[in-house]
Amino acid sequence: MTEYDLIVIGAGPVGENVADRAVQGGLTAVVVESELVGGECSYWACMPSKALLRSGAVLRAAADVDGAKQSVRDGVDVAGVLRRRDAMVHDWHDDGQVSWLEGAGIDLERGHGRVTGLRQVSVTGADGTVTTLTARHAVAISTGTAALLPDVPGLAGIRPWTSRDATGVRDVPASLAIIGGGVVACEMATAFADLGSRVTMIVRSRLLSPFEPFAGDLVRAALEERGVEIVTGSEVASARRDGDAVISLQDGREIVAAEVLVATGRVPRTAGIGLDAIGLPDGGWLDVDDTMLVHGTDWLYAVGDVNHRALLTHQGKYQARAAGDVIAARARGGAIDDAPWGVHVATADHAAVPQVVFTDPEVASVGLTAAAAQDAGMTVRVLDYDLSWVAGASEAADHYRGQARAVVDVGREVIVGATFVGPDIAELLHSATIAVVGEVPLRRLRHAVPSYPTVGEVWLRLLEAYGRPDA
Amino acid sequence: MTEYDLIVIGAGPVGENVADRAVQGGLTAVVVESELVGGECSYWACMPSKALLRSGAVLRAAADVDGAKQSVRDGVDVAGVLRRRDAMVHDWHDDGQVSWLEGAGIDLERGHGRVTGLRQVSVTGADGTVTTLTARHAVAISTGTAALLPDVPGLAGIRPWTSRDATGVRDVPASLAIIGGGVVACEMATAFADLGSRVTMIVRSRLLSPFEPFAGDLVRAALEERGVEIVTGSEVASARRDGDAVISLQDGREIVAAEVLVATGRVPRTAGIGLDAIGLPDGGWLDVDDTMLVHGTDWLYAVGDVNHRALLTHQGKYQARAAGDVIAARARGGAIDDAPWGVHVATADHAAVPQVVFTDPEVASVGLTAAAAQDAGMTVRVLDYDLSWVAGASEAADHYRGQARAVVDVGREVIVGATFVGPDIAELLHSATIAVVGEVPLRRLRHAVPSYPTVGEVWLRLLEAYGRPDA
Numbered sequence: 001m002t003e004y005d006l007i008v009i010g011a012g013p014v015g016e017n018v019a020d021r022a023v024q025g026g027l028t029a030v031v032v033e034s035e036l037v038g039g040e041c042s043y044w045a046c047m048p049s050k051a052l053l054r055s056g057a058v059l060r061a062a063a064d065v066d067g068a069k070q071s072v073r074d075g076v077d078v079a080g081v082l083r084r085r086d087a088m089v090h091d092w093h094d095d096g097q098v099s100w101l102e103g104a105g106i107d108l109e110r111g112h113g114r115v116t117g118l119r120q121v122s123v124t125g126a127d128g129t130v131t132t133l134t135a136r137h138a139v140a141i142s143t144g145t146a147a148l149l150p151d152v153p154g155l156a157g158i159r160p161w162t163s164r165d166a167t168g169v170r171d172v173p174a175s176l177a178i179i180g181g182g183v184v185a186c187e188m189a190t191a192f193a194d195l196g197s198r199v200t201m202i203v204r205s206r207l208l209s210p211f212e213p214f215a216g217d218l219v220r221a222a223l224e225e226r227g228v229e230i231v232t233g234s235e236v237a238s239a240r241r242d243g244d245a246v247i248s249l250q251d252g253r254e255i256v257a258a259e260v261l262v263a264t265g266r267v268p269r270t271a272g273i274g275l276d277a278i279g280l281p282d283g284g285w286l287d288v289d290d291t292m293l294v295h296g297t298d299w300l301y302a303v304g305d306v307n308h309r310a311l312l313t314h315q316g317k318y319q320a321r322a323a324g325d326v327i328a329a330r331a332r333g334g335a336i337d338d339a340p341w342g343v344h345v346a347t348a349d350h351a352a353v354p355q356v357v358f359t360d361p362e363v364a365s366v367g368l369t370a371a372a373a374q375d376a377g378m379t380v381r382v383l384d385y386d387l388s389w390v391a392g393a394s395e396a397a398d399h400y401r402g403q404a405r406a407v408v409d410v411g412r413e414v415i416v417g418a419t420f421v422g423p424d425i426a427e428l429l430h431s432a433t434i435a436v437v438g439e440v441p442l443r444r445l446r447h448a449v450p451s452y453p454t455v456g457e458v459w460l461r462l463l464e465a466y467g468r469p470d471a
Numbered sequence: 472m473t474e475y476d477l478i479v480i481g482a483g484p485v486g487e488n489v490a491d492r493a494v495q496g497g498l499t500a501v502v503v504e505s506e507l508v509g510g511e512c513s514y515w516a517c518m519p520s521k522a523l524l525r526s527g528a529v530l531r532a533a534a535d536v537d538g539a540k541q542s543v544r545d546g547v548d549v550a551g552v553l554r555r556r557d558a559m560v561h562d563w564h565d566d567g568q569v570s571w572l573e574g575a576g577i578d579l580e581r582g583h584g585r586v587t588g589l590r591q592v593s594v595t596g597a598d599g600t601v602t603t604l605t606a607r608h609a610v611a612i613s614t615g616t617a618a619l620l621p622d623v624p625g626l627a628g629i630r631p632w633t634s635r636d637a638t639g640v641r642d643v644p645a646s647l648a649i650i651g652g653g654v655v656a657c658e659m660a661t662a663f664a665d666l667g668s669r670v671t672m673i674v675r676s677r678l679l680s681p682f683e684p685f686a687g688d689l690v691r692a693a694l695e696e697r698g699v700e701i702v703t704g705s706e707v708a709s710a711r712r713d714g715d716a717v718i719s720l721q722d723g724r725e726i727v728a729a730e731v732l733v734a735t736g737r738v739p740r741t742a743g744i745g746l747d748a749i750g751l752p753d754g755g756w757l758d759v760d761d762t763m764l765v766h767g768t769d770w771l772y773a774v775g776d777v778n779h780r781a782l783l784t785h786q787g788k789y790q791a792r793a794a795g796d797v798i799a800a801r802a803r804g805g806a807i808d809d810a811p812w813g814v815h816v817a818t819a820d821h822a823a824v825p826q827v828v829f830t831d832p833e834v835a836s837v838g839l840t841a842a843a844a845q846d847a848g849m850t851v852r853v854l855d856y857d858l859s860w861v862a863g864a865s866e867a868a869d870h871y872r873g874q875a876r877a878v879v880d881v882g883r884e885v886i887v888g889a890t891f892v893g894p895d896i897a898e899l900l901h902s903a904t905i906a907v908v909g910e911v912p913l914r915r916l917r918h919a920v921p922s923y924p925t926v927g928e929v930w931l932r933l934l935e936a937y938g939r940p941d942a
């Protein structure tokens with residue numbers, strides 16, 4: 001039996017950061033991992049998906065600038081794209097991440113971790129050997145999520161792809177049906193259209209529905225221009241395989257494709273990790289306070305996707321910094337700063353979660369949508385501006401299309417949300433994130449001058465839309 | 472004789488904005504313009520220069536991504552680049568801007584404006600007719616700057632280019648010598664290397680010397696890789712033309728080129744506009760307070776480049792908004808808000824001037840450099856990070872090179888300056904501008920989570936470099 005101050009189950013970016021912060025705070029820590037150290041993001045999500053998307057995006061950018069377009073041939077080189085993806089995931093080897101753990105002073109236990117009691121974890125290795133670990137202070141669960149497979153007759157039988165199969169593609173299918181209209185669905189539709197697949201999306205209502213409505217509209221228009229067929233207004237009834245896969249919709253339509261990607265949501269990877277042993281539902285999401293402590297315990301933390309606060313790598317890492325620090329502080333009996341925006345809490349989860357969808361155009365958003373702000377009871381002013389009207393946009397591309405929205409809480413005169421949709425707009429988002437998190441008053445924001453001619457000049461137009469301030 | 476509340480001399484973006492704000496505030500206004508309505512920025516500076524630069528930048532971006540590079544041929548299409556530039560400057564016609572003036576309710580008087588006494592301006596038209604204008608409240612001078620021609624024997628005789636000739640180029644010269652190492656010099660070296668000229672830069676000390684030193688170093692390395700020769704360590708002694716132009720340096724070296732671009736600074740366009748009539752030096756910069764009122768007067772404003780506060784279009788427009796508003800407020804006897812960061816002052820001129828240099832890599836900076844902050848007496852912490860180490864950078868390009876720096880005022884624990892150098896980094900700048908202007912404490916900035924994987928994740932690394940906060 002081996003004892004540590006902290007045991008972390010799941011060595012994705014979140015688990016790594018919890019352990020790293022705790023070790024920096026003077027604790028000993030071990031991470032337990034049954035797959036690759038580095039997790040979903042590094043090998044099967046963010047990193048490979050962006051690699052699949054970038055080549056098409058930069059080619060389209062060059063093809064939309066006179067003087068450059070003459071030097072651009074149509075279409076990506078598929079072998080080059082896949083080679084770049086392979087490099088980005090280090091050919092699915094985790095040596096680099098293991099070295100990082102060693103350098104950070106974090107032990108690694110490979111195998112399947114399971115909570116077996118109060119601050120106790122048993123790890124079953126690939127060869128069946130069982131190691132029992134005891135935590136002096138805390139156990140953190142950061143096992144992330146897996147793709148949800150909806151309960152559709154025949155679907156499991158056709159061996160559908162999940163996000164892992166799509167990001168790990170070796171042989172690009174001639175045709176791909178995608179069930180879903182969220183981030184994974186839209187990004188993979190973009191990528192596979194670039195790679196030469198005939199793509200059909202089967203979408204219950206609209207694309208990117210949690211975002212401002214214009215985001216899904218602009219992404220849909222762009223996908224359709226690139227030949228993606230988007231089928232809405234019905235749901236999947238059944239699936240079968242007849243060589244190609246055949247998806248039958250409830251209204252009788254049939255979609256035929258070589259492969260089917262299911263992108264209809266995520267489930268927590270918390271089944272079989274011993275939650276039932278401590279009175280929590282097996283396979284459920286884990287409810288936590290703002291320090292990531294699981295409700296009803298004083299030793300179990302749930303960090304990242306499993307707590308269902310914000311299913312994004314960067315937000316999980318943010319939670320991990322707070323959790324690792326607070327675990328160390330509590331262990332040494334130090335001061336705890338858990339007031340809103342304190343050192344030991346993840347307050348931004350409630351107010352300022354940023355997200356970029358790497359479609360083309362990109363969608364970048366932070367904070368509340370107009371609808372969400374109204375639902376929260378705020379008096380809201382919505383500031384809209386067509387990004388193509390900004391001088392910087394006309395310099396960037398010959399046919400720039402994009403849209404910006406800022407949502408103002410009129411009572412406090414601060415921005416509580418912003419959404420930008422446009423080619424290569426991702427880097428502009430952090431300006432809005434700082435404005436929202438910093439609660440910078442509009443009167444002060446007017447002194448933050450965007451450089452001319454950048455697309456960021458839209459800030460000027462949004463503030464003008466609010467009207468001139470009085471002295 | 473015609474009477475207005477406000478007379479503006481110079482109808483560039485700055486003059487247009489002063490007049491527009493005053494009219495929105497209930498005043499009548501006329502702008503006087505001897506050239507094109509829209510000014511230097513629209514026809515001979517920002518707009519055409521960025522058009523000349525964009526095609527090369529997007530091609531290089533595509534050529535540095537595996538899967539895309541296979542579809543990119545080397546080099547821009549010169550005719551396409553020039554056509555794009557022509558479109559951006561509307562073929563040097565100002566019809567659109569004139570229509571905008573009309574729509575905004577601003578009168579236009581074409582001709583050369585000259586102050587002839589207290590709130591009085593005479594305008595000499597192209598046909599010699601003279602119109603006398605009287606201002607009930609204020610006269611604003613926003614005539615901008617022109618290229619400085621250094622006093623070098625023979626230089627004027629070789630008919631050197633200024634920025635106007637470079638941005639307006641029709642026949643790309645086989646070779647171009649550029650005297651200077653500032654923004655215009657670096658941008659035009661980038662553009663003409665792309666257009667196929669053999670470019671030699673003659674630089675007194677270093678490139679982009681007002682910026683953090685690594686900015687000039689990275690731009691220099693990139694230019695030299697593209698074949699630009701950069702001659703430093705001597706000064707121009709004389710110039711002559713022998714078919715090609717011949718520039719002789721003080722150390723005896725000679726640079727031969729088909730054309731010579733002089734980019735050694737700017738002079739105010741205030742000669743011959745009647746400043747002597749009101750006791751001010753003809754041709755000098757105009758000293759103003761933070762409402763842009765010229766010292767010693769209660770009716771004369773100087774807005775934009777002519778006041779020498781910050782020679783940038785966006786900063787001049789910012790001043791123009793304050794000046795137009797305060798002119799209207801003073802005219803109606805309204806409240807004046809001239810405290811720092813107030814409605815009627817351009818406080819950011821002192822603390823947070825953003826600037827993007829559209830070289831490749833781009834240079835984006837705001838606020839104080841480390842050296843400037845130290846000179847200002849602050850206790851400074853400098854946070855540095857290699858941008859290529861950020862996951863978002865490796866997704867963006869296969870051989871990303873860049874550098875970031877944040878300058879922290881340790882006493883207040885706020886960021887007072889930031890510099891980013893990297894390909895396509897311009898849009899990230901506004902995040903730093905809002906942090907500086909908003910004086911957002913580092914403790915709060917840690918809750919502004921950059922979206923993964925964007926280049927903006929460098930914010931996380933910069934804050935980590937400052938160390939972890941205590942509870």
